Amino acid sequence: MHRLIPNQKISNKVRIFIEEKPITKVIGSILYWILIFFFVTVATETLGLPVVTTWLSGIVGYLPKILSATLIGIAGVTPGLFCAI
16 A cells, blocks of 8 residues: 555545445445435526536536546556466
8 A cells, every 4th residue: 555655644534434334335435425416416506506406417418438547547556466476
């Protein structure tokens, strides 16, 4: 882990975060908040709040891009970790 993150303080915080929470809980939490954003957007549209709906739609619109970037990053880091061993 220290090869990926040169700053020792950040490396320790990332290690603690990864060790304390199983990946299933992290993924579940991310999916929970994505669904919350989605349904709040639909609710604001139903209530007739166009400004809030537009703002939340912008946030929800970025979620697939963030997910894609994360998957590409994981796909790049994983082989790099195996090659470093």
